[in-house]
Amino acid sequence: MDLIAPASRAELAAALRDASAAGRRLLVVGGRTHLAKGNRTRADAALKVTAMDRLVEYTPAEMIAVVEAGMTCEALNAALAGHGQEWPVDAPAGATVGGVVAAAASSPRRLRVGPVRDSVLEVELVTGDGREVRGGARTVKNVSGYDLPRLLTGSLGCLGVIAQVALKLRPRPRARRSVLTGGGLEAAAALLAAVPLPTAVVATRDRVELRLEGWPEDVAEQTELARKAVGAIEVHDDASFPSLRPQDGWPVVAEAAVPPSRLPRLVEAAGDAWAALAGVGVCWVGLPGGGAALGALRRRAGELGGIAPVVHGPGGLGAPAPAPAVHRRLKQAFDPAGILAPGRFWGEQ
């Protein structure tokens, strides 16, 4: 596959105009960490945006960073850490800001920090045919017209190329602790009931990892509440998170999402290699290739009011989107020549 690597917004717009005129199909790539998400697409060239990687504006007192899409999440968080702030997405190494936004890849800490879409305040994009568009504002509150930042978050590079975003930041926690214990979803439920304001509770078939962040005295108090609730615990300060990742190494990893109380019924159809975010309803499931196990998981997720798109390996998104006519009109308006990863997105025929 050919590679196009624009060094500036103007080059990016020109590349898209040319591709639209020529009917040349493009797959937008950043750090290539979220490319498995989406249905199978055929592209003639990869459009790589990693050369556009500046921190455009950062006033720590605003807790907002304006970042070009090609910047890696690591580089961004390194710049923010010096001011005691973070953009809490916990993306894999090499992932770019634009890629995380386009894939709506939320942090395993989302119980406390929220989904990534709540952090995107402003977006600057270039449409499929090379028009530059800005939506949102560089303020924490803004209701002025239609929320284009949310429309683009999770759009998998199918409406336009995200060139730049303004992100709402959080203070970096002063203390970080992982508390490990045995059990599974039942122990996780006991911890959720006993510990107020945990950052995350990850459950696997037989283990639970409780993540605590914040003021040291709060972390200490919550640790004691956890000990009372479940008995024996292991405590690891400043450990990387999450440490429980049984889904890693499987040919296919699905990221199921169901209402949180239905996780126990979901995992009945998930085999053994799963890690669930208790209280959130996300569950990563490691699966063999071949599709039968994935099909069973998807049927169960659907029965429970959820979905199970694949985030690693083959399998695609797997469920139809609502309001297909609205989806079609949006695609037509933002990418009239249909050159951006045709077929990759939900609802595209």
Next chain:
Amino acid sequence: MARRSELPARIERARRDLARVLGPDGVLAEPLARALYRRDASMLEGDCALVAFPRSRDQVEACLEVAAAYDLPVVPRGSGTGLAGGATPIGDALVVVTTKMDRVIEIRGEDRLAWVEPGVINLDLNRRLAPLGLTFAPDPSSQQTSSIGGNVATNAGGPHCLAYGITSNHVLAVELVLPDGEVVELGSEAPEAPGLDLRGLVVGSEGTLGVVTAVCVRLTPLPPAVRTLLFGFPTVADAAATVTAVIAAGITPAAMELMDHRAIAVIEPFAQAGYPTDAAAVLLVEVDGLPGGVKAEAARIEELARANHAGSVQSARDDAQRARLWKGRKSALGAVATIAPHYYLHDTVVPRSRLAEVLARVDGIVSRHDLVAVNMFHAGDGNLHPLLVFDRAEPGILDRVLAASDEIVRVCLEAGGALSGEHGIGLEKRDLMPLAFAPGDLAAQDCARSAFDPQRRMNPQKVLPAGARCGDFALARVGELGQAVARLPEGSWI
């Protein structure tokens, strides 16, 4: 007084069709009813042809089908507390009032969600949730009367948005009747939904994409510990500097509200909240979370306030005192009626590090136009609410109010701010949109709107200025829309 038989034949036929489905009381066409629904809580008035009160999703579908059959524009409306004219109808509109759809359909604490109909009042929902230890976090100052449907339409805010985020962060899914009558569910009870985030487009769309007939709201556990503090300052600039310092210190309080001396002077006699009447400004700060962090943050905030010359500090000792401190803030708008019969409440956002500077410029504009402004606002978010108070009977004053308003908006945008923080654009700020966005940006927004409503039946003439058209997307040029001035949209008046 016009009788029904004098309605234009087309409107009368639409009325009869609606009455067949909604019952004779479900649709009104009398001049009095039409007059009552020709405005919301903004200063803008319009006109409408019919007012419908559906009681179910099926009846909303019928409203949209009848509107399509007789080519009537549709203006959805909740409690009508909007301040930007988003529910002010124009022309032959059918106003679809959702206040009779007021059931809490289900509360599922185990999933931290509730399904409600759009007419449920924000505070009523929160009263139902409190015994369960849960809350629907958005708390607009209108929460005693504003409906969840209206909160969704305007992406409503409120003091506690500072820590908890705007309405869009708390809406998991909506059931929406599209303009052609099709019913869709956007978003999900699950943390992720298939497709583009169309739910995110609907929140804040001011009734222009369809009619929301049910909302799945996210519920938030009430915090284990809360501390409410009130600081008095010798100058507004000191209070504003404290806000900037707190945010810069990496602390996100649950709320941080600034009120100036004029606000204090109207609030105290009205609410007896215990605000220091000798202060030039007070800052009401609430921190919540776990006990240790709350204590540490409250101490740090007090240090920062004192470093910025806070003269008095009150810390609520109990729930009663906390309620009293909040009563002052929440009754401020009502209290204003004691000094002047009319007000114009602004809603703009500025970067939080530039609060003091922008407030001084706003003060200058207000003085120059010989007006009086009361300031009480969500300082932590940078969400300004200068409130111009006046008596319309005074000749020429309305022109001065509007001229000052226009300047205030421009000053906020120049500082890097946003046109609206929580009230929306509606009619009020529609023609100011080109100050915030380039023609291509507005055309892209119009594409989002047209994707839902290609016929432009829903709340026409709102949000986007004339000239912003999806079809012109490729043709829009800088300068075409760049000369907007604050004027009244055609078909409306004050």
